[in-house]
Amino acid sequence: MDWVLFFIFLGTDLLIVLLCWYSYGKSGEYKEGMVHGVHIPWTCLSRPDVQGICQKAKKTWKLFQWINLVVSLLISLLCLYDFTVFIIVWSVWLLLYIAGDYYLILAPHRKMYRLKMENGWLHEKSKKIVRIDTVVSAASDKLALRWQWHLPALILACGGAYLLRLADTEHAVTSEEAFPFWIMYASSLGISVLFLILHVGILRHPNKVYSDQTEINLAANRLTKHSWSVSLLSASWLNVISFLYLAVCYFRHGPSMPGMNYAVYFVLIISAAVFFLLPLGRSVKKRREVLAADPSPLFIDDDEYWKNGWYSNPNDPHILVQDRFNSINFSFNFAHTGVKVFVGALCALTAAIILWTVSLVSGFENAQVVFTREDGVYSFEAAGYGCEFTRDDILSVTLTDKMPDDKFTRTNGGSGKDYQIGHFRGKETGKCMMFLTGDYTDILKIELKDMTVFASCPEGKTVESWYQELENES
Amino acid sequence: MIISLDTSSDIPIYVQLRNQIVTGIGKGELCVGETLPSVRQMAADAGINSMTVNKTYQILKAEGFIEIDRRKGARILPVQQTEQRYREKLESELELLSAEACLKGMKKDEFLNICEQMFGRMQPVESEG
Numbered sequence: 148m149d150w151v152l153f154f155i156f157l158g159t160d161l162l163i164v165l166l167c168w169y170s171y172g173k174s175g176e177y178k179e180g181m182v183h184g185v186h187i188p189w190t191c192l193s194r195p196d197v198q199g200i201c202q203k204a205k206k207t208w209k210l211f212q213w214i215n216l217v218v219s220l221l222i223s224l225l226c227l228y229d230f231t232v233f234i235i236v237w238s239v240w241l242l243l244y245i246a247g248d249y250y251l252i253l254a255p256h257r258k259m260y261r262l263k264m265e266n267g268w269l270h271e272k273s274k275k276i277v278r279i280d281t282v283v284s285a286a287s288d289k290l291a292l293r294w295q296w297h298l299p300a301l302i303l304a305c306g307g308a309y310l311l312r313l314a315d316t317e318h319a320v321t322s323e324e325a326f327p328f329w330i331m332y333a334s335s336l337g338i339s340v341l342f343l344i345l346h347v348g349i350l351r352h353p354n355k356v357y358s359d360q361t362e363i364n365l366a367a368n369r370l371t372k373h374s375w376s377v378s379l380l381s382a383s384w385l386n387v388i389s390f391l392y393l394a395v396c397y398f399r400h401g402p403s404m405p406g407m408n409y410a411v412y413f414v415l416i417i418s419a420a421v422f423f424l425l426p427l428g429r430s431v432k433k434r435r436e437v438l439a440a441d442p443s444p445l446f447i448d449d450d451e452y453w454k455n456g457w458y459s460n461p462n463d464p465h466i467l468v469q470d471r472f473n474s475i476n477f478s479f480n481f482a483h484t485g486v487k488v489f490v491g492a493l494c495a496l497t498a499a500i501i502l503w504t505v506s507l508v509s510g511f512e513n514a515q516v517v518f519t520r521e522d523g524v525y526s527f528e529a530a531g532y533g534c535e536f537t538r539d540d541i542l543s544v545t546l547t548d549k550m551p552d553d554k555f556t557r558t559n560g561g562s563g564k565d566y567q568i569g570h571f572r573g574k575e576t577g578k579c580m581m582f583l584t585g586d587y588t589d590i591l592k593i594e595l596k597d598m599t600v601f602a603s604c605p606e607g608k609t610v611e612s613w614y615q616e617l618e619n620e621s
Numbered sequence: 622m623i624i625s626l627d628t629s630s631d632i633p634i635y636v637q638l639r640n641q642i643v644t645g646i647g648k649g650e651l652c653v654g655e656t657l658p659s660v661r662q663m664a665a666d667a668g669i670n671s672m673t674v675n676k677t678y679q680i681l682k683a684e685g686f687i688e689i690d691r692r693k694g695a696r697i698l699p700v701q702q703t704e705q706r707y708r709e710k711l712e713s714e715l716e717l718l719s720a721e722a723c724l725k726g727m728k729k730d731e732f733l734n735i736c737e738q739m740f741g742r743m744q745p746v747e748s749e750g
Contacts, residue, residue, distance in 0.1 A: 275627055275628045275629035275630075276625055276626070276627055276628070277625070277626040277627075277628060277667050277668060277669070278623055278624065278625050278626075279623070279624045279626075279658070279663060279666045279667050280622070280623055280624075281622045281623075281624060281645075281651065281655075281657060281658055282622070283666075284658030284662045284663055284666045285655075285656050285657060285658045285659075285662070285694075287658065287662045287666075288662075351665060353665050353666045353667075353668065354666050356623060359623055361622075361623075445623075462628070463668055464668055465668060
């Protein structure tokens with residue numbers, strides 16, 4: 148399991164670093180009349196001060212990415228040693244990496260803007276100009292795939308919920324066991340709905356005029372909108388297909404489905420990510436070729452609204468605009484209060500998820516099994532998982548020195564080197580709950596009417612006292 | 622056709638839009654039968670209110686430059702015979718322009734030469750489709 152996690156995180160880290168490197172590594176090249184997101188005359192490109200900023204930024208960016216490639220590899224190795232330490236270090240690294248990326252993108256941009264202001268390379272008049280290509284605007288509906296193609300996928304996803312319900316009844320799955328599958332269902336449906344909303348947003352996004360040649364404008368806008376619509380649609384469909392596959396497996400096997408099913412699900416999810424990125428990546432190169440056909444492109448010098456590194460133009464009613472540093476990406480217009488609130492909420496949500504994940508994992512690592520008896524009701528509790536039963540529910544109580552020779556699958560809970568906590572299913576044992584910490588030398592096995600409970604803790608004497616208490620009662 | 626609107630100009634946006642579309646038709650940059658963007662799309666691309674675009678289209682329709690069909694949208698109409706009403710409007714505008722040119726010291730030949738040059742640039746065309 149540790150090696151699986153190692154490879155999953157290593158792959159994720161490589162993907163994050165390489166994507167950032169590739170996506171933002173070329174903002175120092177002169178494109179659409181800009182260097183580092185600042186419009187400057189092409190005749191000034193060879194100036195030593197301009198070259199100085201570009202070369203320094205390129206060198207620092209390359210060094211930063213190489214360092215982070217190595218650091219991410221070393222951090223991934225940590226999960227073989229201690230998962231809690233790893234997840235905390237990894238979260239901190241990710242935040243620092245994102246912050247570092249932003250700094251290295253914004254610092255040369257601001258320097259270049261200062262240089263531009265000092266030298267007066269301004270096109271003040273063009274700032275107030277709005278251009279529309281009538282042919283592109285008239286053909287706007289035909290530039291991308293229709294958003295309605297998402298609807299069958301969403302209907303199928305709803306069918307997946309019906310399958311989950313059937314499976315819950317068929318395998319008598321408890322709500323705790325079913326919870327992770329419903330979470331996966333909600334995530335899958337949420338992603339598809341989000342992609343649908345993004346698709347509609349892309350279709351409504353204003354077309355841009357790059358050149359006085361209509362063919363170039365048409366081709367560039369079509370490439371952007373078409374590639375986004377293909378990406379969103381294919382990723383949405385693959386996302387739904389992968390969930391449906393999981394729902395069918397859940398229906399056939401119940402919560403304790405073979406690991407192979409999860410592996411196929413994982414591959415399908417990865418392919419959704421690949422199909423999302425592939426059309427976007429391909430369109431970047433093609434778009435560059437299309438725009439290169441016009442040696443004197445049209446541009447609007449609205450650098451003033453980008454001077455801080457983000458877009459803030461109160462006169463622009465658009466919420467999303469093309470990003471300065473990555474032409475395939477979009478940026479928010481921070482002049483709108485709604486955008487500030489939305490981005491703030493998004494940051495808070497991300498921080499909350501990171502904190503919750505860290506506390507969840509550390510909760511397992513430091514879990515203590517608590518056994519109580521109150522008004523004839525016994526209860527075990529550890530890391531937020533618990534079970535309650537009365538004396539009448541107990542069929543037998545045994546104290547053993549090892550777990551039964553059975554194949555257990557975790558359905559809702561956590562398992563690591565030193566702990567097994569939560570809901571499990573054994574091939575022979577059936578439904579069970581485990582509250583196991585320590586080295587499992589003394590294990591309390593309680594057979595109840597509807598499931599089996601296994602409990603242990605690092606202190607053998609404590610387990611023995613639990614056994615005595617239950618044995619005396621029954 | 623590329624339309625350029627100057628948001629800092631004293632001329633209202635709907636007038637700029639109207640003038641540029643008419644000039645575009647005259648120069649042949651907008652062909653007869655060609656479809657103009659929908660009101661919503663034009664407004665979205667220009668970042669202006671759709672009421673502004675709608676106002677322009679209604680003016681162009683009233684002037685006989687475009688027709689508006691519920692399904693096909695706004696389309697450029699063929700060149701029409703000069704109406705008496707238009708002739709009066711043209712004479713009135715030319716009177717003002719002639720007065721301004723005269724007061725600024727421009728000679729008649731020079732004024733007519735500019736008029737001829739401008740008129741020569743106009744080559745309205747039928748749609749290829």
